[in-house]
Structure formats: structure tokens, C-alpha cells
Amino acid sequence: MTSSKNFSVTVRVWRQAGPQEPGKMVSYRVKDVSPDMSFLEMLDILNDELIRKGGSPIAFESDCREGICGCCGLVVNGDVHGPDEHSTVCQLHMRRFRDGDVITVEPWRVKAFPVLKDLVVDRSPLDRIIAAGGFISVNTGAAPDANAIPVDKARAEEAMDAAACIGCGACVASCPNGAAMLFTGAKISQLALLPQGAPERAERALNMVAAMDKQGFGNCTNEYECEAVCPKEVKVANIARMNREFLLANLFSKK
Amino acid sequence: MAASGLLLGGFMLVHLAENLLLFKGEAAYNGWVDLLLSNPATPLLEIGLLFVFVAHIITGVWVRVEDFLNAPRGYEARKWQGGRTVGSATMLYTAAAILAYLVYHMLTFRFVDHSMGFYQMVTSAFRSPVFTAIYIAGSAALALHLSHGMQSAFQTLGLNHPKYTPLIKAGGLLVALAMTGFALISLYYLAGLDLKAAEAGAQMVVIN
Numbered sequence: 368m369t370s371s372k373n374f375s376v377t378v379r380v381w382r383q384a385g386p387q388e389p390g391k392m393v394s395y396r397v398k399d400v401s402p403d404m405s406f407l408e409m410l411d412i413l414n415d416e417l418i419r420k421g422g423s424p425i426a427f428e429s430d431c432r433e434g435i436c437g438c439c440g441l442v443v444n445g446d447v448h449g450p451d452e453h454s455t456v457c458q459l460h461m462r463r464f465r466d467g468d469v470i471t472v473e474p475w476r477v478k479a480f481p482v483l484k485d486l487v488v489d490r491s492p493l494d495r496i497i498a499a500g501g502f503i504s505v506n507t508g509a510a511p512d513a514n515a516i517p518v519d520k521a522r523a524e525e526a527m528d529a530a531a532c533i534g535c536g537a538c539v540a541s542c543p544n545g546a547a548m549l550f551t552g553a554k555i556s557q558l559a560l561l562p563q564g565a566p567e568r569a570e571r572a573l574n575m576v577a578a579m580d581k582q583g584f585g586n587c588t589n590e591y592e593c594e595a596v597c598p599k600e601v602k603v604a605n606i607a608r609m610n611r612e613f614l615l616a617n618l619f620s621k622k
Numbered sequence: 623m624a625a626s627g628l629l630l631g632g633f634m635l636v637h638l639a640e641n642l643l644l645f646k647g648e649a650a651y652n653g654w655v656d657l658l659l660s661n662p663a664t665p666l667l668e669i670g671l672l673f674v675f676v677a678h679i680i681t682g683v684w685v686r687v688e689d690f691l692n693a694p695r696g697y698e699a700r701k702w703q704g705g706r707t708v709g710s711a712t713m714l715y716t717a718a719a720i721l722a723y724l725v726y727h728m729l730t731f732r733f734v735d736h737s738m739g740f741y742q743m744v745t746s747a748f749r750s751p752v753f754t755a756i757y758i759a760g761s762a763a764l765a766l767h768l769s770h771g772m773q774s775a776f777q778t779l780g781l782n783h784p785k786y787t788p789l790i791k792a793g794g795l796l797v798a799l800a801m802t803g804f805a806l807i808s809l810y811y812l813a814g815l816d817l818k819a820a821e822a823g824a825q826m827v828v829i830n
Contacts, residue, residue, distance in 0.1 A: 379698070381698075392698060442697060442699075442700075444699055444701075445697065445698075445699030445700045445701040446701055446703070447703070471699050473698055473699075476695055476696045476697050477694050478691075478692050478694070478695070479692070539694070540694060541703065541705075542694070543689075543693060543706070543711075544689035544692065544693050545689070545692040545693050546689075546692075583692055584692055585688060585689040585691075585692035585693055586685045586688055586689055588685070588689065588710070588713065588774065589773075589774040589777045589778065590705050590706045590710050591705035591706070591710075592702060592703055592705035592706060593705070594705060595703035595704050595705040596703050603777065603782065604782040604783075604784075604787075606782075607777050607778075607780045607781065607782030608780065608782070610778060610779065610780040611780030612780075614779070614780055
């Protein structure tokens with residue numbers, strides 16, 4: 368596939384040497400950018416140049432680069448995960464930009480996710496929410512028959528839609544309040560919807576919401592910005608389900 | 623915040639219905655007020671309403687203070703992606719405006735001499751352009767507040783369903799829109815349309 372001409376852009380990037388260091392925006396000129404490059408490949412090329420010149424490369428996270436792992440996450444020109452709707456920033460391509468563009472690149476600016484270096488933030492608060500109850504307990508042994516527990520097709524699909532969450536943290540980064548309720552709602556929902564999740568259902572809701580509150584996230588005021596940016600199109604109906612699970616668990620569980 | 627908000631929204635609908643009695647005339651309006659005041663349960667309901675209102679403010683302030691402390695901060699550039707609405711983005715401001723209006727409302731209608739009769743008190747107040755302007759601003763703030771608040775309360779209480787959520791959202795907007803009814807009532811009296819209607823009625827009697 369041939370592409371149109373290569374071009375140059377200016378990237379304004381957040382540089383921060385460490386968690387306790389002050390950060391600032393630094394501008395870099397990136398020449399010979401192919402429109403077929405992904406956004407992260409453009410950063411790779413910039414980093415290559417920075418290393419050759421003896422400088423420190425821009426730290427950013429990425430793993431699969433195919434939009435399914437949840438590692439990457441940048442705010443590009445004010446758009447969480449870049450200007451493409453419902454996609455991760457690794458799926459953004461340079462064809463979205465023009466010659467001479469100035470591109471602002473920032474990390475998630477979430478209080479609960481401190482910046483570790485440059486564009487890398489610490490998202491372990493999300494892991495701590497999962498550790499509090501985002502699992503089911505089963506006996507080990509021979510694998511049970513796959514069809515031993517019938518699951519309604521529509522319900523299975525709904526659980527799968529919630530399970531599509533890759534934990535990238537875009538919902539928190541986009542929320543006016545810094546709430547992690549879309550994430551927690553999805554993680555509670557994916558198990559609450561299935562019979563396998565039923566035995567620990569009430570306990571899970573109580574523990575995961577308590578863990579979420581402990582991490583220093585804001586509260587949901589139903590602005591729905593999270594749903595608008597979520598790369599996996601996780602719906603805010605999952606937040607309502609979490610609220611329901613939490614309310615019922617508080618009313619009826621013995622804990 | 624959600625449960626108290628729903629109760630207050632319900633109260634506002636009842637309150638609007640009460641005020642629509644103004645159109646039925648002085649006897650109907652004052653008759654309803656007398657019925658309310660003669661009911662021994664009314665002071666209790668009033669205290670209950672005050673309690674709900676205070677609960678709404680306390681929970682609201684609590685939530686928003688936590689949100690303020692934890693909100694993402696320091697983006698060089700930030701674009702909203704279409705989730706927010708004018709109503710949702712201005713909840714704090716409309717809340718403050720409604721509270722300020724409520725104080726004014728209490729000072730002008732609740733804690734005053736009612737000897738002239740409630741119908742006279744209300745309609746004569748509406749004839750003042752300043753009073754009506756403040757009253758309209760109050761109902762506009764209320765309409766904007768409820769445009770987000772009604773559907774938001776259902777979502778917070780866990781009621782989100784593919785069948786009913788579109789109805790809840792539309793219903794919430796309708797309730798918000800209904801709040802402009804307060805403004806229309808005040809404009810009706812400011813323009814003196816009641817007097818004109820009475821005059822026309824009187825002339826008709828003459829013709830007959």
C-alpha cells in the first residue's frame with residue numbers, strides 16, 4: 368500500500384524524571400513521519416533519536432499495540448486515548464495529523480494514579496480493587512463439564528460486554544470527578560451476571576466498593592464522559608448494576 | 623443525594639400543581655391553602671420536607687467535596703467527549719442559585735404576614751417585574767438542575783434498563799421542562815392577563 372508524503376510534526380510531551388520530581392511540557396520536532404505509522408511508532412522514532420543524541424527517551428507504556436491489553440493510555444490534544452472514538456491510543460495513526468501540527472501528549476492526570484515517569488502512571492489502585500473481590504473461588508481438580516451450568520445466551524453476552532474492560536483507566540482520566548466506577552462496575556458486573564459469580568456476589572460488591580473508596584477516587588455524578596471515551600464501549604448500565612449490587616448487599620447481607 | 627433528589631423533584635411537581643390552582647381563581651386557591659393549613663399533619667410534612675432538603679444539601683456537598691479533592695487536574699488541554707450536558711456540568715451552580723432563590727422565596731411568601739389572603743399575596747407579588755425576574759431565574763435554575771438530576775437519580779439508585787432508561791430520561795426532561803411552568807404563571811400575572819380575562823368575562827356577562 369503506498370501512502371501520501373511523509374511530514375513533520377511538533378510533539379509537546381510531559382517530561383517528569385520521577386514521581387517526586389516536578390514535570391514540564393517539552394517540545395520536540397519529529398521529521399519524516401509516515402502517515403502509516405501508529406502514534407506510538409512515531410514516539411518510538413522520537414525516542415530513537417533522543418537516545419542517539421544521548422538524551423533520555425520518553426517513558427510510555429505499551430504492550431500488545433493492538434488495542435486489547437490496556438497498557439497504553441495517553442491524552443492527545445485533550446482527547447483521552449486520542450481523537451478516534453472508542454479506541455486505544457496504540458490504534459491511533461499518524462494519518463490523523465497534518466504536516467506542521469503541534470500535538471500535546473500528556474499522561475492520565477488522576478490523583479490516585481501518580482506519575483512514575485514522563486507518561487507512565489501507577490494504575491495499581493485498579494489492581495487493588497480487583498484483589499478485593501474481582502474473582503470467583505472454585506475447587507481445583509478435574510475440569511468440570513463446560514455445559515454443566517446453563518447460562519442464558521443474552522446474559523452471557525452482557526457479561527462478556529462488561530468483561531471487555533481492559534483496565535486502561537481511561538474512564539478515570541476522563542471523569543470530571545476522577546471516579547473509577549465504570550471500571551469497578553464492569554468488574555462487578557461480569558461476575559454478578561453469571562451463575563459462577565453468584566456465591567460471592569454480595570461480599571464481592573461490598574469489598575470491591577470499599578476497596579475503590581479507599582484508593583482516593585471521586586464519586587460518580589453520572590456525567591457519562593467515561594462511556595464516551597471507553598475504548599471497549601463499556602456501558603454506564605454497569606455502574607447502575609454495581610449500585611444495585613451494593614445497595615442490595617448492604618440491605619440483605621449479614622456482613 | 624439521589625433519593626432525596628427524587629423526593630424533592632416529586633414535591634416540585636405537586637407544588638406546581640398547587641400553583642396551577644391560581645388559574646382556577648381566588649376561592650379555589652385559598653380553599654386549598656386553608657385545607658392544607660387546617661390539616662394537623664401539615665407542620666409535620668413541612669418538617670419532613672425541610673429534613674429531605676437538608677439531607678440533599680449535606681449529601682450533595684459531601685459528594686462534591688470528595689469529587690473536588692479527587693478530580694483529575696492539570697491537563698494542558700482537555701476536551702469533553704459529549705457525555706456531559708449543560709445541566710450536568712452546572713449542577714453546583716444551579717444548586718447554589720436554587721438555594722439562594724429558596725431563601726428569597728421563604729422571606730417573601732413563607733415568613734410574612736398572610737392576612738391579605740394567599741391568592742392576593744402571590745398574584746400581587748407577580749405584578750412586580752423585579753419579583754418576577756427573580757422568580758423566573760429561580761425556575762430556570764431549577765429546570766436546568768432537574769434536566770440532569772432526575773435521570774441521574776434513577777441511575778444512582780441502580781435503575782438502568784434498556785427498556786425503561788430512555789423513558790426515564792425523557793420523563794426527567796419533561797419534569798425539568800414543567801418547571802418553566804412556574805415562570806409562565808408569574809408572567810401571566812405580570813402581564814395582567816388575569817385582569818384582562820376578568821374584564822372580558824365581565825363584558826360577556828353584559829352582552830348576555
